Amino acid sequence: MSCSVVERCGAVAFKRSEQNAIQVCMLADGRLNTGHAGVLLVERRGSYPLIDLRILRTSAQQGEVEPGRRKVKRQLSFQRYCHASRLLRGSLPCTPRSLHLLDDDYLGQAAHMLLKVGTWNFDIFVFDRLTNGHSLVTLMCHLFNVYGLVHHFQLDMVKLHRFLGMVQEDYHSQNPYHNAVHAADVTQAMYCYLKEPKLAEQLSPLDVFLGLMAAAAHDVDHPGVNQPFLIKTRHHLASLYQNTSVLESHHWRSTVGMLRESGLLSHLPADVSQDMEQQLGSLILATDISRQNEFLSTFREHLDNQDLDLQLASHRHFILQIALKCADVCNPCRVWELSRQWSERVCEEFYRQGDLERKFNMEISPLCNQQADSVPAIQIGFISYIVEPLFEEWQRFTEPSPLSQTMMAHLHKNKARWSRLRHAHTASDTHTHPRTEEPEPEGGEGGGGGGGGGEGEDIP
Numbered sequence: 001m002s003c004s005v006v007e008r009c010g011a012v013a014f015k016r017s018e019q020n021a022i023q024v025c026m027l028a029d030g031r032l033n034t035g036h037a038g039v040l041l042v043e044r045r046g047s048y049p050l051i052d053l054r055i056l057r058t059s060a061q062q063g064e065v066e067p068g069r070r071k072v073k074r075q076l077s078f079q080r081y082c083h084a085s086r087l088l089r090g091s092l093p094c095t096p097r098s099l100h101l102l103d104d105d106y107l108g109q110a111a112h113m114l115l116k117v118g119t120w121n122f123d124i125f126v127f128d129r130l131t132n133g134h135s136l137v138t139l140m141c142h143l144f145n146v147y148g149l150v151h152h153f154q155l156d157m158v159k160l161h162r163f164l165g166m167v168q169e170d171y172h173s174q175n176p177y178h179n180a181v182h183a184a185d186v187t188q189a190m191y192c193y194l195k196e197p198k199l200a201e202q203l204s205p206l207d208v209f210l211g212l213m214a215a216a217a218h219d220v221d222h223p224g225v226n227q228p229f230l231i232k233t234r235h236h237l238a239s240l241y242q243n244t245s246v247l248e249s250h251h252w253r254s255t256v257g258m259l260r261e262s263g264l265l266s267h268l269p270a271d272v273s274q275d276m277e278q279q280l281g282s283l284i285l286a287t288d289i290s291r292q293n294e295f296l297s298t299f300r301e302h303l304d305n306q307d308l309d310l311q312l313a314s315h316r317h318f319i320l321q322i323a324l325k326c327a328d329v330c331n332p333c334r335v336w337e338l339s340r341q342w343s344e345r346v347c348e349e350f351y352r353q354g355d356l357e358r359k360f361n362m363e364i365s366p367l368c369n370q371q372a373d374s375v376p377a378i379q380i381g382f383i384s385y386i387v388e389p390l391f392e393e394w395q396r397f398t399e400p401s402p403l404s405q406t407m408m409a410h411l412h413k414n415k416a417r418w419s420r421l422r423h424a425h426t427a428s429d430t431h432t433h434p435r436t437e438e439p440e441p442e443g444g445e446g447g448g449g450g451g452g453g454g455e456g457e458d459i460p
Contacts, residue, residue: 108130109130110127110130110131110138113126113127113130114138114139114142117139117142117143117188117191118191118192118195119192120192120334120403120406120407121334121335121338122188123338124181124184124185124188124338125181125338125341127139127184128181128184133173133180134168135180135181135184136164136167136168136171136180136181136183136184136187136216137161137164137165137168139184139187139188140164140187140212140216141160141161141164143187143191143212144160144212147205147208147209147212148205149205149208149209149212152205153205153209153268154267155264156263156264156267159262159263159264159266160262160264162262162264163258163259163262163264164216166258166261166262167183167216167217167220167255167258168180168183170220170221170254170258171183171219171220171221171222172221172222172223172224174224175222175224175349176224176345176346176348176349176352177224177342177345177346177348177349178219178222178224178349179222182219182342183215183216183217183218183219183220184216185331185342186215186216186218186219186324186327186328186330187212187215187216187327189215189326189327189330190211190212190214190215190323190324190327191212192403193323193326193327194208194211194212194323196398196401196403196404197401198310198397198398198401199310199319199323199398202310202311202316203316204313204316206276207316207317207320209276210276210279210280210283210320211283211320211323211324213255213280214280214283214284214320214324215324215327217251217254217255217258217280217284218248218251218283218284218287218324218328219247219251219287220251220254220255220258221250221251221254222247222251223247224349224352224353225353225356226247226353226365227243227245227246227247227290228365229353229356229357229365230246230247231243231246232362233362237250245285245288245290245291247288248284248285248287248288249285251284252280252281252284252285255280255284256277256280256281259273259277265277279317282317282321283317283320283321283324284324286321286322286324286325287324287325287328289386292325292386292390295321295322295325296389296390296393298318299318299322299393299397300393302315302318303393303396303397308397319397322390322393322394322397323394325390326390326391326394329382329386329387329390330387330391330407331343331346332379332382332383332387332410332411332414332415333387333391333407333408333410333411333414334410335410336410336413336414336417339410339414343375343378343379343418344375347367347373347375347378347379350365350367350368350373350378351368351369351370353365353368354368354369354370355370374422374425375418375421376418376419376421376422376425377422379414379415379418380415380418380419380422383411383414383415383418384415387411388411388415391404391407391408391411392408395407395408
C-alpha cells in the first residue's frame with residue numbers, strides 16, 4: 001500500500017446539515033462511525049481522534065477553518081516562498097523597510113534571538129510571539145542555512161518552505177502541549193545536542209538533515225490524546241498500526257506524505273529518498289515512550305563497553321535516536337520558568353483527556369485525573385523514571401560537556417522545587433488544582449524566562 005493511500009485511510013469526510021451543522025465521520029472501510037461520534041472541525045491530511053463535538057463545541061467552533069481556506073492560504077503564499085529562497089541562500093534584502101512577507105519573522109528581534117539559538121536558555125515562547133506563530137518554519141529555515149543543507153542537497157527553496165509550512169500547519173494549535181511550539185522547542189534542543197563536540201565532529205550533512213527534520217516533524221498531527229485512548233475508543237489509526245506505536249507511526253507517515261506532496265526530495269534517486277524516509281521513520285519511532293527501557297539499556301551497554309564508534313553510520317544513527325529522545329523530554333532540564341510552563345501545558349493536555357474519558361464513562365487514564373493527579377506529583381514521577389535515567393547516560397556520553405552539566409543542574413533544582421510544591425500542596429489539605437508558583441528561595445535559583453540569570457545558562 002503506498003504512503004498516500006495509507007494517509008488517505010485516515011481521511012475524514014464531513015457533511016453539514018443546514019439546521020444544526022452535525023458532523024459524521026467516514027472510516028477507511030466506508031462505514032459511518034457512530035461510536036464516540038464526531039470529529040473536530042479542521043481540515044487536514046491526517047486525522048483527529050473521534051471526539052464528541054457536544055463536549056468540545058466551544059473550542060471546536062473557535063478552531064473551525066472554512067473549507068478551502070488552506071488551499072487559498074497556500075496559493076497566496078508564493079511571495080513568502082520566493083523570499084524564503086533568498087533567505088535560505090543567506091542573501092537577505094538590504095533595505096530594512098522592504099515589504100517581503102518574512103521580514104517580520106526573520107529580521108528585528110527574532111533575528112537577534114537567532115544569534116543565540118544555540119544557547120540553552122533560549123525562550124521558544126518569546127521567539128514564537130516574535131515570529132507571529134511561525135517559530136518552527138523560521139527556526140528550520142535558519143538552521144538549514146547555518147548548516148548549508150540547501151546547497152548540499154540541492155534543495156528547491158520553494159519546495160522546502162512549502163514542506164515546512166505544511167508541517168507547521170498540521171500541528172494542532174489547540175493542543176496545550178503537542179503543538180508547533182513544542183516541535184520548535186525540540187528542534188532547538190536537538191540543535192544544541194548536534195553541536196556537542198563529541199558528536200558534531202563526526203556528523204555528516206545527512207545526519208544533521210535527518211536529525212533536524214525528525215525533531216521538527218516528530219509529533220506532527222498529534223491529536224492531543226495518548227495511544228491507550230485511541231485503542232480503547234477503537235480509533236481507526238489504532239487499527240491501522242495494530243495498536244503498536246500508533247501515534248509515532250502516524251507522525252512518520254504524515255511526514256512522508258508531506259515530503260512527497262511537496263516534492264522536496266523528488267530530485268533525488270528513488271532509492272536515496274526512500275532510504276531517507278526510512279531513517280526519518282526510525283528516528284521518529286524512537287520517541288515512543290513505551291520503548292524507553294529498550295533504548296536506555298542499549299545506550300547503557302554501549303557506554304559500559306565503550307564500543308560506540310561514531311565513524312559507523314549505524315552508531316551515529318543510534319545516537320541521533322537518543323538525542324531526539326532527550327530533546328523530546330528535555331523540559332525538566334530547562335530553567336524553571338520555561339520548565340514550569342511546559343509542565344503545566346502537558347498536564348493540561350492530560351486533564352483534557354481525563355475530562356473526555358469521564359464524560360464517556362470510561363476509565364480515566366493514569367495521570368489524567370485532575371482531582372487525583374497534581375502537576376507536581378506528575379512531574380516528580382516523570383523526572384524520576386524517565387528524564388533522570390536518560391540524561392544521566394547522556395551526560396556520560398557527552399562528558400566533559402558544560403551543556404550536560406547545566407542541564408543536570410537545572411533538572412535537580414526543578415525536581416527539588418516540584419517536591420516542595422507537592423509537600424506544600426499536601427500540607428494545605430486542599431483538593432483544588434495546585435499552584436505551580438512559590439516564593440523564590442533566598443539567593444534565588446535564577447531561571448527567568450527569556451533572559452535567564454542562572455549560572456551556566458548561556459552555555460552553548
